[in-house]
Amino acid sequence: MKILDRLIDSLEGEDCRVREVRCCAFWTAVTTRHTGLSTTYRTFEGGESAHQPGVRDVGRLTEKPARELVELARSANTLEASIGMAAINSLIEVDEGRCVELNAYDVLAEKGKNRNIGVVGHFPFVPKLREVAKNLWTIEKRLRPGDLPESEASRILPQCDIVCLSGTSFINHTIDDLLSLCRGSFIVLTGPTSPLSPLLFASGIDVICGTRVVDPPEVMRLISEAATFRQLHGHGVRLLALVREM
Numbered sequence: 001m002k003i004l005d006r007l008i009d010s011l012e013g014e015d016c017r018v019r020e021v022r023c024c025a026f027w028t029a030v031t032t033r034h035t036g037l038s039t040t041y042r043t044f045e046g047g048e049s050a051h052q053p054g055v056r057d058v059g060r061l062t063e064k065p066a067r068e069l070v071e072l073a074r075s076a077n078t079l080e081a082s083i084g085m086a087a088i089n090s091l092i093e094v095d096e097g098r099c100v101e102l103n104a105y106d107v108l109a110e111k112g113k114n115r116n117i118g119v120v121g122h123f124p125f126v127p128k129l130r131e132v133a134k135n136l137w138t139i140e141k142r143l144r145p146g147d148l149p150e151s152e153a154s155r156i157l158p159q160c161d162i163v164c165l166s167g168t169s170f171i172n173h174t175i176d177d178l179l180s181l182c183r184g185s186f187i188v189l190t191g192p193t194s195p196l197s198p199l200l201f202a203s204g205i206d207v208i209c210g211t212r213v214v215d216p217p218e219v220m221r222l223i224s225e226a227a228t229f230r231q232l233h234g235h236g237v238r239l240l241a242l243v244r245e246m
Contacts, residue, residue, distance in 0.1 A: 002176050003203045004073060010199050011091045014067030020216075021061045021069070021083060025226040027192065028082040032066040035213040035220075036089025037237075038193040041078040041171045053077045066091060073170065081171040085193050094196045094212055094240070102241035104164060104190035104209040105129060111162050111186050112136075118160035120169065120178060122147060123190070124230075150174075157181035167193030167210070179204055192229065192237075201244040208242040 001009075013033050020031040028040045042052055055061075055077070061069060066087055073084025105125040108117065109132050117133045119126055122140045130136045137156045140147040148156065157163060157178070163185045169175040170193060179187070182204065189200065190209040200208055213219050215236030222232055233239070 003179070003200065004170060004173075004175070006199060006202075007088060007195060007197060008070055008073065010197065011070065011088065012093075013091055014065065014070055016066040016091065018062045018064055018066055018069055018087070020220065021086075022220055022224060023055070023079060023083060024223040026228055027223040027232070028086045029213070029216075029220060029223055030069060030083060030086040030090045031216055031220075032069075032087065032090040034090050034092075035216040036086045036091070037211055037213060037219070038082045038085035038089065039168050039171065039191065041082045041168055043078045052079065055079050055083065076173075078171055081173075082193075085167075085170055085195075089193070089195055089210075092195055092197050095198075096212070096240065098198070099196065099240040099242050101239060102207075102209065102243075103239060104188055104207075104241075107188050107207050107209070107241070108162060108164055111188075115161040116159055117162045117164070118157050118182075118185075119164045120153065120157075121164075121166035121191075123164070123166075153178065154181055157185070158183075160185050162186045162188070164188045164190060165205075167191035167195070170195075196240060196242050198242060198244075206244045210240060210242070212238045212240050214238055 016032040022029045028038045069087035072080040075081045114134045117136045120139045138147045163182045187205045188207045192211040194210040196210040218236035
């Protein structure tokens with residue numbers, strides 16, 4: 001069974017009322033029992049000719065039970081999948097007693113010192129992390145200088161001692177394929193889309209660095225004004241890490 005299927009099957013309260021949906025410039029938020037975040041993942045960049053597919057039933061999403069929004073996480077339309085992942089995160093009962101306040105860079109720097117590190121996604125910490133690694137490879141869909149294309153994942157990731165995956169791999173449905181290439185690696189899943197669920201440990205993930213919304217009105221206000229995550233940090237969210245027991 002795919003990791004997303006197991007995650008959805010584990011949810012409770014899928015008949016909760018959807019109270020709010022915001023699909024903003026950088027972040028998508030859904031409020032059901034709690035407020036969950038995900039990246040707003042657009043398939044296409046550019047002007048009107050890009051033809052990003054629209055979201056089904058737009059304008060009526062808050063009339064649906066949470067379980068219908070959760071099912072959007074399976075969609076090939078990445079805007080719908082963004083909403084679906086935010087809905088999933090809104091239903092997860094995060095056990096904060098098992099969490100620590102730890103960011104992904106600190107984990108990767110400690111575990112990856114003088115070792116081979118693979119990072120899927122161009123995170124801001126990549127240049128700094130490169131200084132402590134033996135080798136560091138960055139795999140990215142939208143290439144920047146020094147990045148490798150996603151076609152290189154099957155060659156690079158099996159060589160890595162440490163792998164950092166983005167929670168957006170749930171949205172673009174690459175998570176299972178990526179995990180299959182990382183057997184034996186220490187795996188860190190990071191980003192606001194990352195579900196803070198210990199169920200993910202059974203798939204080989206060692207640390208989940210995610211986000212807990214603690215002030216929904218503040219978060220909704222900021223993401224509606226196109227806040228980046230750096231601007232959101234410290235304003236209505238807590239960065240938490242769930243660590244697999246060794």
